[in-house]
Amino acid sequence: MARVTVAVSPGLLLLHRLLRRRLAAAALLVLVAVLAGGLLAPWIVPYAPQRMDILHRLAAPSRLHWLGTDEFGRDVLTRIVYGARLSLLVGGLVMLVATGCGLLLGLLAGYVRRLDGVLMRVTDALMAFPDILLAIALMAALGPSLIDVVVALATVQTPRVARVVRGAVLVLRELQFVEAAEALGATDARVMRVHLLPNLISPLVVQATFIFAAAILTEAALSFLGAGVPPTVPSWGNMIAAAQLYMQQADWLILAPGIAILLTVLSLQVLGDGLRDALDPRLRRLMR
């Protein structure tokens, strides 16, 4: 029988290589679960997130309330699942905005020499602030809505992406295919779109997962400090903040959202590492 070569898409190949790593596969599983929970929240949780059950305040985990109830008798599991929704929404939006803006700035800084100095000094200035401090300052200036949180966190993360992209562009622009395109008469825009951008996807994907994780963590920290989304919104950070007063009597209040944050962020980090490893051979070949 003749051997048939099947064309495998690079995406599938990457997934295959990723899933061969057990830790990364487990991380992906956790994230899919969190994502499914967040998306399907209204249909899978037994209670409404704001429903109070005054008679069962601070109830320990039981069959009715798997993760117990809080000081108003609200179901903790329900609020965790709704919190996942918020965390994923914030993390996802911050990831999109930060990678988008960072990509643009990094491309311009790396390829258009005149802009390099200015753009990199601005990113240096932004990166000189501790993340959380910059985020709090921006929140103070913007206001406490979800959009404001996204804007603040994206502002914190964008310089990181810009740095990584610029570094990759500086390597790529020295490769001869960029020079070949210039010799053919390609415009700057064409070189960036056709020759640089597709070769930046790999480092960008890896960076995006780390930003996702960092955004979730910083959002939780902002909420915990009272500088995030309004306290009525069930968010993991808000839940931990509220639980402080009761942690002696009801440790599940602080453990549940804490473990949710830990698992999600850890999974994202592991996934990012896995992606980097899975992508690495191609990166190395490209950058040789």
Add this chain to the structure above:
Amino acid sequence: MTALVDIAGLDVAFPLRRSLFARPRLLRAVAGVDLAIGRGEVVGLVGESGSGKTTLARAVMRLVAPTAGQIRFDGIDITHRDRAAMRALRRRMQMIFQDPYSSLNPRLRVRDIIGEAYAIHGIGTPRDRRERAEAMLARVGLPADALDRFPHEFSGGQRQRIGIARALATGAEFVVADEPVSALDVSVQAQVLNLLQDLQQSLGLAMLFIAHDLGVVQHISDRIVVLYLGRVMEVAPSDVLYTQPRHPYTAALLGATPARLRGEIPSPLSPPSGCVFRTRCPYAIAPCASVVPRLIEVTPGHAKACIRDDVLRG
């Protein structure tokens, strides 16, 4: 006859800034080069690594800006043309690169690599570009099914053929070949070299053919220019250069001098005074340190930049 490419007194220097406050030093990669290439003529450009060959090539292609001198292409002064104004001319002048790996974008299929030439210059309709690319592939000896594949599926020699197809896709009259075979296996070098020679003859291409050793350029070149530290040491028709080198550097490259080349090429940041080659020249005498040798014609079409007329008399 006017030359297709006419380079006069070309200087290319790069400012090197060691620190923020130091005055930038100039690295003079190409220093006062005169060179004319006629239509259909192949000029070999030879010199060690660091002699400024690639910089000269990039300046001719206007990928770097010259600091002094003039470059004319078909009578048009392109020394200071901006990128937009260069675009139309780029269709007529193209470049083949040294590294068959990094010169092809790993994310593009062959049809898009070659097709980029058509897209940029608006050649043909998107529909018949595929046929054009296919015809180009056939010219360089690759099958049509290569069009839908990615560069990593090809060998070094095949990749270099793709690079050649890209360079010739726009119907260029002048092609700079920057060490097109030096990254290839010896067994493949001859094949690619033959291909280039065939294409040059059938298309009547003018070429600037760069190599770091004389062996590669011998057969393809009509004339050979020997470059050292950005300066022309010797120019001669190729058969003459090989049999009667008149400059000690050429003789050394050919292995014809008693003393082989000693040491390394000096840094272009601090070139030797007088004749730049004197530090490694077996025939150097005291005046070599003070007199900058001019390129002087010894026989018609054969010029050398050396003050010693008493050695290497052929």
